[in-house]
Amino acid sequence: MKPIITASECASESAGPRPPVLLDVRWRLGGPHGRPDYEAGHLPGAVFVDLDAELAGPAGKGGRHPLPDPEDFAAVMRRAGVSRSAPVVVYDGGQGWAAARAWWLLRWTGHPDVRVLDGGLAAWTGELSTVTPTSAEGDFRPEPGGLPLLDADAAAALARFGLLLDARAAERYRGDVEPIDRVGGHIPGAVSAPTTENVGEDGRFLAADVLAARFAALGADEAQGAVGVYCGSGVSGAHEVLALELAGHRAALYAGSWSEWSSDASRPVATGPDPR
Numbered sequence: 001m002k003p004i005i006t007a008s009e010c011a012s013e014s015a016g017p018r019p020p021v022l023l024d025v026r027w028r029l030g031g032p033h034g035r036p037d038y039e040a041g042h043l044p045g046a047v048f049v050d051l052d053a054e055l056a057g058p059a060g061k062g063g064r065h066p067l068p069d070p071e072d073f074a075a076v077m078r079r080a081g082v083s084r085s086a087p088v089v090v091y092d093g094g095q096g097w098a099a100a101r102a103w104w105l106l107r108w109t110g111h112p113d114v115r116v117l118d119g120g121l122a123a124w125t126g127e128l129s130t131v132t133p134t135s136a137e138g139d140f141r142p143e144p145g146g147l148p149l150l151d152a153d154a155a156a157a158l159a160r161f162g163l164l165l166d167a168r169a170a171e172r173y174r175g176d177v178e179p180i181d182r183v184g185g186h187i188p189g190a191v192s193a194p195t196t197e198n199v200g201e202d203g204r205f206l207a208a209d210v211l212a213a214r215f216a217a218l219g220a221d222e223a224q225g226a227v228g229v230y231c232g233s234g235v236s237g238a239h240e241v242l243a244l245e246l247a248g249h250r251a252a253l254y255a256g257s258w259s260e261w262s263s264d265a266s267r268p269v270a271t272g273p274d275p276r
Contacts, residue, residue, distance in 0.1 A: 005115040020087040022046035027098040041128035060140035063260035064233035070142035081135030091117035100239035110143030148252035155254040159189030162226025173270035185269040197245035230254035
């Protein structure tokens with residue numbers, strides 16, 4: 001199933017006999033909390049999900065946004081009305097990173113039918129609601145392993161023997177600046193592939209053939225399926241995994257990403273524009 005849905009498709013399905021569960025995951029790195037924006041207006045029936053508190057575990061050795069405990073995550077999804085048999089549509093304010101994080105977690109824990117609203121809330125032309133819905137409890141139970149996952153050692157190996165993409169901004173990859181983590185640079189062997197280049201000016205994903213050409217130029221075809229992604233803390237990297245899925249590649253996510261890698265001074269760091 002295609003991992004994205006257009007606003008018109010979402011409106012049509014929401015009015016149909018099998019409406020999707022709608023999750024609002026508005027979030028910005030270092031920005032204000034998304035709950036006030038949700039309360040000011042959201043897709044009718046959508047339930048707010050807090051990325052920092054509900055789509056991540058406590059920050060620490062696993063990075064700034066380590067994966068949540070699967071059972072804890074599933075409990076959040078059940079409270080939001082998520083069941084395994086019902087489709088889910090996730091959206092955010094338009095950047096797509098937070099929505100992709102929720103998409104990835106649901107797919108990783110075994111949900112078969114999850115899509116991201118392409119372009120986010122900005123693409124929605126229908127009415128918005130200020131009513132917080134009372135959702136019936138869902139029955140979702142986690143079965144981790146639905147999408148491939150990397151730890152630090154596996155990411156390092158993939159950078160040497162496959163293709164590991166760094167989804168952060170190019171200046172952070174090069175080590176020119178590092179506004180968040182302990183040190184700048186990248187995992188030796190990783191290839192720079194900023195997430196921002198997966199979308200157009202309207203925030204919607206580029207066409208599948210355009211994405212396929214982009215990732216082919218970065219070496220995805222030669223990697224023969226051995227493709228992984230990391231970012232700063234596992235959020236924008238999920239967006240790149242989704243873009244790769246659109247392009248026909250099943251990629252693994254290094255969820256700890258640079259925030260975990262760089263926290264250990266014994267791990268090697270490369271700088272500059274070249275992978276090594």
